Amino acid sequence: MKSQVVTFLIKCPDQKGLVAKITNFFFERGFNILSCQQYVNSIEDMYFMRIRLNADGTNISKEELEESFLKLAEPLQFDWFVNYGDSKQNVAIMVSHTSHNLYDLLERYKEGSLACNVKMVISNHNKLRHIADMFDVPFYHLPVTKETKQEQEAQVKQLLDTNKVDLVIMARYMQILSSDFINHYPERIINIHHSFLPAFQGANPYKKAYERGVKLIGATAHYATEDLDEGPIIEQDVKPVTHESTPTTLKRIGADIEKLVLASAVKCHLNNQIIVSGNRAIVFPEAGE
Amino acid sequence: MKSQVVTFLIKCPDQKGLVAKITNFFFERGFNILSCQQYVNSIEDMYFMRIRLNADGTNISKEELEESFLKLAEPLQFDWFVNYGDSKQNVAIMVSHTSHNLYDLLERYKEGSLACNVKMVISNHNKLRHIADMFDVPFYHLPVTKETKQEQEAQVKQLLDTNKVDLVIMARYMQILSSDFINHYPERIINIHHSFLPAFQGANPYKKAYERGVKLIGATAHYATEDLDEGPIIEQDVKPVTHESTPTTLKRIGADIEKLVLASAVKCHLNNQIIVSGNRAIVFPEAGE
């Protein structure tokens, strides 16, 4: 391995000596530890680590590394993942009518602040095609009705799999995906919901927020799971509002929150900062990155 | 009337000329308008005004003022309220085991930043008596069981009414009050709920917040209504949290939010900044006060 940043994500039952054993393992193989972040969940007796390594000066191959790591991992019951930082993830963005999240993601992608390849935009409508065009990203219009849902999802799946898409971003895609579809991409679909979940689940959160007279509105980015709006929360934010705000104003104020929350969640995912544990997402902060 | 600030709160169907008519009324009677805040709800076609007057130099009596105001108010279908700023409201604080909100309210009262008379602290436990003692506020211990609930509420009611209490603050009083009790004090009971409602209604919100893995926790101050945790929201705030937070940490972080949110809501109420409209609270900001 050359000068590249290797990231390991590890989840296992808590036990004495884990940090020492893991850091030793990498130290002995010549890696420089750039950062080493841990989380101990003492309620569930679980241990989580995100460790970033500089491979400079090591001669070990990926295969050798993984083979020897397995010998450490198995007795300690590691659930683990490694990213070698040598290729960008492939991303697909799914949208319907709403443009603000799409603009924002494509602009960040174009500016180089989202480290990925946006392979395509998929939509059940044709309305946002011009935006994909502006940014030279392929746009696929795959309309859907109740009757054609299964068929359309199959088309989407084929597009994603043919293009080796690693991450699907539902940037206000206003369709409920089937369990089959979602389970095909576990922890690989990020959805933005336009409320501070678990408040106002389901449709029309801004209308509900107006009617309830809340003094804050928010947005939530989470991994999609079978239970709608119930997946592990990656990022949330809110802004203060007043009685003056109509559902329309709330929608406008909300759009800015949605943009930042979704972009931040996507960055955390692409940057290997997240370990999912049950219905909770462990999101490690950036470590001088 | 002498040098005092008179505040009118007005709610009525929206119609042309309201500001002009109302401000003229007060101008013609020699009042100086200190501030005049309005809100038009165009969804429900309703009009709301908070107007603060300086009575300096007027000779009109309260009776004359109200009599002539009625002639304006009736044809325009005003629902109105007036406060003459010449006496402080009487307040009772109800608590159970949790001390932080009680300390905070009494400290603000003592420092003069809550313009009211705290007449008493009422609790179903004896645990916080020493705090009331520290601040020289009478403490009433009225234990309650399922069997004695009706009787205890009657005792509370008598205490409140004998002492002419204008506002009841439920500062973590962990009992559900009967509809009878609540309806006896309409828009005069403020409750603090330890989550950003409508998320995590009911008991143990911090435990639920931990389990749901939210990235923000909050608190909500609202008027108590028959439907628990469903009353008009006066004030809300949140703080960011991470996966590191246990239910215990969330509770501690939450305590600071609860203190500020409850104190702020109480101040808005005492300062006549709130008009309730259905399930929504119109909370006018301070106007150079």
Place this chain on the structure above:
Amino acid sequence: MKSQVVTFLIKCPDQKGLVAKITNFFFERGFNILSCQQYVNSIEDMYFMRIRLNADGTNISKEELEESFLKLAEPLQFDWFVNYGDSKQNVAIMVSHTSHNLYDLLERYKEGSLACNVKMVISNHNKLRHIADMFDVPFYHLPVTKETKQEQEAQVKQLLDTNKVDLVIMARYMQILSSDFINHYPERIINIHHSFLPAFQGANPYKKAYERGVKLIGATAHYATEDLDEGPIIEQDVKPVTHESTPTTLKRIGADIEKLVLASAVKCHLNNQIIVSGNRAIVFPEAGE
């Protein structure tokens, strides 16, 4: 006048009866008052009003309205401004190398959430031309050196004046404009500074913020005045940061704050929500708009 929203901004010495006199004036001429916001600065004894009128059903012409308003305005020493809501303002955006604010403004313009005509992008570099091209907005490259500064400013001025530009947005234009230039467009140039002013005035605020070890970074949108970074503040926001943040990370985190703060300030200006008083900007909130 047809169905349009007319906005008056008024500034004058405080005195009794102002609201009544002004609202009467409009009521008598058949206007419906949509909102009426006031601010009394009792330290300087000044009065400020923003009043929005629906002209539906009135027959009065602009000339008649202004002529009769003058009769009210003169004795009361009004400094006033009226916008008839019948045409969009012309806007020019000035940039250098940094793209995030430009993308964000153009996207909002394209989406229809900035009510203006973006007539042009002007830059001292050619680097961001492709972005203007993407959004079909004319791009003018006007390089500048110490020697050519006066000449270049003259070119800019001519471009702006020929195109009847109402508002200049300095979206990270990294040149100091001459007093002459700035005074030619009083309260019509909005600048974004990448710190919470007055902290870290001048160049390299993120580097300074890192060195000072602050735990919050921010951005400030203000009207440009002769004294650099000293003009009336329209909008500010901050985000929490930690010791982990390098100047580079601060820059990235700051970019999101800058985008929202600048867009919000521009919206307030275009929406006639601002009255400048000395070095302070009175920014009225939206009133159900």
Place this chain on the structure above:
Amino acid sequence: MKSQVVTFLIKCPDQKGLVAKITNFFFERGFNILSCQQYVNSIEDMYFMRIRLNADGTNISKEELEESFLKLAEPLQFDWFVNYGDSKQNVAIMVSHTSHNLYDLLERYKEGSLACNVKMVISNHNKLRHIADMFDVPFYHLPVTKETKQEQEAQVKQLLDTNKVDLVIMARYMQILSSDFINHYPERIINIHHSFLPAFQGANPYKKAYERGVKLIGATAHYATEDLDEGPIIEQDVKPVTHESTPTTLKRIGADIEKLVLASAVKCHLNNQIIVSGNRAIVFPEAGE
């Protein structure tokens, strides 16, 4: 050592193998690592670690531990500190006229949420004596004039040293302490400044904030150093304000920020979360504590 939490804070030049070496050291001696937090400052090539250990089941004495740790520390040039969690720190609070921070700290102390012994309150005025009395904390009135400054500081120093005070909290003590005094308690004096430093250094920050027309006000807790308001920042926060706020309102809004910011900084200090590096404070977040 019995069941207690031992915390090491380490600062040293960055080099390969640090985590492995340090965690091995503790693992080999039978400690369970509760949390291990690191920060690498790659600009200055410095390494920082906060490591919390459970001493359960170890038989090593403090002396043995420190002696063997020295053998690790010296060649690696550690600047280190250890806290055995077996005794609470002694704290003195210094105040002048302003009560809100004093109330807040004493309430948290009384409630058990500040793990320390508040040994005394020292003031140059007698005004807040009743608050110390309420909470049964000794109060020392040590008036000061220009002439008696040196003498008074000597008295304060004697009080602090006789009572083995570990931490001095300047909770709005409105006197400038001499360099001599400050250098006697390095990184052991925490001050609260009522602005978001470095904005509005020096006196009357709320008046300056009003005059500058800022849209946010804040507070900063920092270690006191010779250069007034220039010490390492531990915690900062802000709240939005509007043009409506007078210097008096800003003061009131600011009081709540000051309370939370100071209490949080004190908690971080008492909990051994801070390593100072030059003029920057590395503040590690709580790790499931």
